[in-house]
Amino acid sequence: MGVEWKDNISLADALERVADLLEQQDAMPFRISAYRKAAATVGKWPDSVAELLASKGEAGLRELPGVGKSIAASIAELVRTGHLGLLQRLEDESSPEQLLASVPGIGPELARRIHEELGVRSLEELEQAAHDGHLEAVEGFGPRRGQQVRDLLAARLGRNRRGLARKQEQREEGGPQPDVGLLLQVDEEYRRRAEAGELRTIAPRRFNPTGEAWLPVLRRKVDGWSVRALFSNTALAHQQDATREWVVLYFDKDGDEGQCTVVTAHGGPLDGRRVVRGREVECLAYYGVESEETEAPPPGA
Structure with missing residues (x-):
């Protein structure tokens, strides 16, 4: 059977769902942990896992950190059929x-x-x-x-994005981050191509009762950084009607990971410009604005 496209995020969500259901049914902790670790690996992997399966088969999947024989078989089933028998059985039992x-x-x-x-x-x-x-x-x-x-x-x-807490800690500890110019360039490309309908879309599980595949996804490799861009799908973004304005960027390079949110500033010297939240001073320099007084965009993006 031929390999069909399956986005890494969708694969990771399915593996996380298996882990959640196993946890609810008091399964062995090591089994729950195995699916969570595999989900984390697949979710942040810079290349297409579906293409890895197509080129190297299940043996290639087993080269991924935390992916053993049984989970590789599950990923292959998801990619090839769009379904996972284990997940269906667990959902039927729950x-x-x-x-x-x-x-x-x-x-x-x-x-x-x-x-x-x-x-x-x-x-x-x-x-x-x-x-x-x-x-x-x-x-x-x-x-x-x-x-x-x-x-x-x-x-x-x-918990579907379990790496976020660790990424936040790394940012607070002063770990490496992409230049704001790089982040703003990816933000611009993402919004432009999303508006033009040029990007692959996925169906987020949260705040999406109809199951519509509305969320565009962009992946880029720039200056050694792997960057993934998506519109914000948080509760606050929906409440403020900002799901097509706030852009979340996930990035990693040589083990250094992080995320940031890019928004449009309202008021202050950066009024109307795109800003990386938490890095407003760097954005002032990027845009050539002399004043260092900025009005921080709304929190919680």
Whole structure:
């Protein structure tokens, strides 16, 4: 069977989902950890894992850090068929009510009502309902519990990108980062090509109840840095209608990893210009603006 395109992010999400379901079913810790490690590797791998499979087969997949024989077979099945039997079986064994009841503050009875009244079947759908107000319409929910669920799911679903905390620590410790000029150039190319419809799109699990593949993805190798660009899909980006304005850039080079968000500045000497959040002074120099007083863009992108 021929190899079909499957984006690394989609593959990583599927492996993370397997790990989450194994964890819910009290599987052996080493098995859960194996799928999480493989997801982290695939998610940040600079080249197409699907193309690696096409050129080197499953043996090539086993060359990836943390990918053994069984997980390589799972990745191959995902790429070739678009489905994973293990994931389907785990999802079948995990009823929606059980999944919803795994969220602190939602017991079995409340989980049943949420599923029956709103048709919610996943944590991503639960998060959507918590943000659009539908969840608070269910008996037993009020504003305080709704906020609690939003906060819990923001933390729990954020595990799909487990490397982010480590990347943040590296930035705070002063690790190497790409020049702001490089980041702004990738940002410009990403937004231009996304507007023109030239980029491959994926269907994010969060805040996407219809499953639409709307999120463009750009990968670039520049000055030794591997950079991946996507529009922000955070709760705050949706609340402020900035999902087509805030751009998140993930970068790595020789083991140094990080991420940043590029936004449009409002007010101050950088008004109307694209700015790398947290590096406004460098952006002033890049644009040739003399004043060092900047107005920081909104937090939380």
